[in-house]
Amino acid sequence: MGQMLEMRQIFKDFSGVSVLNGIDFNVNEGEIRALLGANGAGKSTLMKILCGVYHATSGDILIQGKKEEIKNPLQAAEKGIAIVHQELSMIPTLTILQNFFLGKESAKRGLLQDKKMREEYAKVCDELDFHIDPDIKTRDVSVAKQQMVEIMKCIHANAKIIIFDEPTTSLTDDEKKTLFQVILKLKDQGKTIIYISHILEEIFMLADTVSIMRNGDMVGTFPKDELTIPLISEHMSGKKYVAGQRLKSYCQKESDSVFKVEGLSGRNGTNNVSFEIKPGEVIGLAGLVGAGRSEIVRCIFGADRRTSGRFYVEGKEVHIRHPKDAIKAGIGLIPEDRKREGVILKQEIYKNATLIQLGRMLRRGVLNFGKEKEYTNDAIGKLSIKVASINSPIAKLSGGNQQKVVVSKWLDDKMKVLIFDEPTKGIDVGAKEDIFKTIEDFAGKGMAIIFISSDLNEVIRASDRILVVRNGSILKDLDNTNLTQKDIMETILQ
Numbered sequence: 001m002g003q004m005l006e007m008r009q010i011f012k013d014f015s016g017v018s019v020l021n022g023i024d025f026n027v028n029e030g031e032i033r034a035l036l037g038a039n040g041a042g043k044s045t046l047m048k049i050l051c052g053v054y055h056a057t058s059g060d061i062l063i064q065g066k067k068e069e070i071k072n073p074l075q076a077a078e079k080g081i082a083i084v085h086q087e088l089s090m091i092p093t094l095t096i097l098q099n100f101f102l103g104k105e106s107a108k109r110g111l112l113q114d115k116k117m118r119e120e121y122a123k124v125c126d127e128l129d130f131h132i133d134p135d136i137k138t139r140d141v142s143v144a145k146q147q148m149v150e151i152m153k154c155i156h157a158n159a160k161i162i163i164f165d166e167p168t169t170s171l172t173d174d175e176k177k178t179l180f181q182v183i184l185k186l187k188d189q190g191k192t193i194i195y196i197s198h199i200l201e202e203i204f205m206l207a208d209t210v211s212i213m214r215n216g217d218m219v220g221t222f223p224k225d226e227l228t229i230p231l232i233s234e235h236m237s238g239k240k241y242v243a244g245q246r247l248k249s250y251c252q253k254e255s256d257s258v259f260k261v262e263g264l265s266g267r268n269g270t271n272n273v274s275f276e277i278k279p280g281e282v283i284g285l286a287g288l289v290g291a292g293r294s295e296i297v298r299c300i301f302g303a304d305r306r307t308s309g310r311f312y313v314e315g316k317e318v319h320i321r322h323p324k325d326a327i328k329a330g331i332g333l334i335p336e337d338r339k340r341e342g343v344i345l346k347q348e349i350y351k352n353a354t355l356i357q358l359g360r361m362l363r364r365g366v367l368n369f370g371k372e373k374e375y376t377n378d379a380i381g382k383l384s385i386k387v388a389s390i391n392s393p394i395a396k397l398s399g400g401n402q403q404k405v406v407v408s409k410w411l412d413d414k415m416k417v418l419i420f421d422e423p424t425k426g427i428d429v430g431a432k433e434d435i436f437k438t439i440e441d442f443a444g445k446g447m448a449i450i451f452i453s454s455d456l457n458e459v460i461r462a463s464d465r466i467l468v469v470r471n472g473s474i475l476k477d478l479d480n481t482n483l484t485q486k487d488i489m490e491t492i493l494q
Contacts, residue, residue, distance in 0.1 A: 003065065004029045004192040005050075005161055010059035012045055014396065017388045019045050021216045023059070027161075032183065032193040034203045034224075037213035038236050038428040039400030040386050043196055046213070047163050051083050052076040063161075080160035084151050084167045092139035097121055099138055100153055124152045129178055142290060143337060148175060155182065162186065163194045166426045168202065175289075180206060198428050200229050212236060233429055247436060250280035250443040251464045256315060258448045259331075259417045264309030266299040268292075269472040273309070277417070277448035282439065284463030284480075285452045286488050292472035293452045294336050297419045300450075301326045301333040303341075313416050327356060330416035334406050334423050336452075338399070342406040345395040349387055349405060350376040352394045356409040379408035384434050400431030407438055418442055419450040424458060436462065456485045468492055 005027045012020040020042050027033045037043045048054045050061065052070040061068050063079055070076050090099045100121055106113040118134060125131045130148050138146060147167065154162055164183070168176050183193055183206060195206060203210060203224070210227055212219040212235040219235050257276040264273040269292050277283055285293040298304040300311065302320045311318050311329070318329040326333070335341040343352050353376040354361055361371045376390045383404040387397065394402055403423060410418055420439065424432045439462055443449055451462045459466060460483055468475040468491045476491050 002029055003027070004031075004063065006060075006062040006065075007046070007050065008060045008062065010046065010049060010061075011057045012042075012049065012054065013057045015388070015392075019216050020049075020056075023213075023216075023218050025211060025218065027192050027194060029192055030187055030190045032187055032195055032206050032208050033221075034207035034210040035194055035196050035213070036200075036203070036210060036232060036236060039398035039431050040215075041213040041236070041428075042216045043213055044165070044398065047083065047165065047194070047196070050076070050161075051081055051163070077157065077159075081163070082154040082157045082159035082161070083163040083165060084147075084154050085165055090138050090146055090149065092137070094138055095135050096132055096138055096141065096149055097134035100134070100149060100156070104157075120156065124156050127155070128152060128182055130175065148179075151179060151182075155186070159191070161192045161194065163196070165196045166198065168197065168199065176202075198426065198432075200232060203232075214238060236428065237430055246460075247282070247440045247443075247462050249282075249464050250440075250446070252279040252281070252446065255279050257312075258314055258446070260312040261300065262310045262312075264296070264299055264306060264311075266295065266304055266306040266309075268295040268298065268304045270295050270299045270304075270306070271472040273472070273474055275467060275474060275477070277450070279446040279448065280443045281464050282443055282449040282451055282462050284459035284466040285450065285469050286456060286459050286466050287469035287492060289454065291469045291492075293469045294421055295472060296469065297333065297421055297450060297452065301331060301419065303333070303335075330414055331419070332356070332410040332415050332417070333419045334403075334410070334421060336421040336425070338403055338406060338425075343394050343402055346393055348391050349394050349397070350390040352405050353379050353390075353408045357412060360412075375411075376408070379405075379411055382411065383408055383438060400427035400434075403427055403431065404434065407435070413445075415442075415447060417448045417450070419452075421452045422454065423451075424453060424455070432458075456488055459488070460485070 003026060007023060007025040010020050010023040023046055025046065035043050045054060049056045052072045052075055061070060068079055070079065097117065101117050106116045121134055132141065132145055151167055167179060187193060197203060207224045209221055210224055211221045212232065214236060255278055258279045260276040262274050265271055273296055285296065287293050295304060299306045302322045302325055311320055313329050320326050320329065339345060350372050354372045357375060358367065361367050363371065373390065379385065380387060385401050385404045387401065394405055397405065423435050439449055439451065451459065453459050460480060463480050466478045466480055466483065466488065468478065468488065470492065478491065
């Protein structure tokens, strides 16, 4: 098949800072092209230019050999370009069906054709073998199911070029298999697929070719069979690959517990959960998507209402009805949904970094920018956050650097417990290592850590103990001595 897409000598600057340096990117019809790079490499910026979100400073876009000017996302859609975004873009107060057809409703004589829309929705559900009530409010649906609906919307648009930006970060293994089958079916139909993922195993399962970016440059495009995970990592980072090692344990086993939960239940499905954590200990919560891991920690943090249960910090009972109560007790949360609950996208980086620490930023009752700047710059150094200016909106940062800013809010010696809920979702290998180093540093200071990840390798790597969760309850408490993924999965499925 012929060439579907050519992006020629694409340059992009933001406020005089160059982020793309003459990128050439070509993809054929019926090809699955993986686009890889560390956070901040320029992948998302390049794709946003293709989708009309950003305008290139200079360069050309050709679709099937014809030069096109894409000024906005609507024009991109009209030219057959669709994207499944890494971060969810659905409106929580609308139903699934309303979100599915938003801006593309079927109408006749000014009236919505509800029956026709439901039939079209059902057809896509059948194609994906994924069924969800079209009338349920989106806010009442899990992140995993919302992500699948985003994918369904792009397939329904019948685009010629489909960009998948980290589409599997919230999907179960069965949902991933369904997605991969659909992608391969689209390839057979001659669709052009651009696939962005930090899960390199997916690349070897799906891609025909791999393009790798680094610091705004295109390192090269390679046949998949010529690459290995170490070689990809070296191309992405420019450094010799070093495999991730088990984190050093700082668990103070002989000490009294720093945090204890007794009989916790909640309206969100959390059911009679009890556990305790020693100073410096990292406990992992393992379970299938929908098992209730995030719900447990949201009850602990006061984000979801509990119906029963008690909390103790350093032996003293604390009453948590709201996140501010948890923060006052020394409990912090890095939430699963970073952009909805972790940052304020339109606010400056320094305001996001100091949001929890405002009390420390006062001078005679007035916020002091000097203190905010000092705190933020210190956090940037400690967490290796890449920023052009702390005065820039956090929305301009890559996903990995946004996540580090979320973590930076909790760099306070008074914190006793820190909860990491899917902290590595959608970030690159280098940023993941920075997150693991931060967890190790916090544990080394005697902080109790709760760690959640859908990647069991990460849970094993980070944790001293692993609590297996099913249906909102703790099924088993496993000591992480020579544990394997198989051991954990057998416990989950027993």
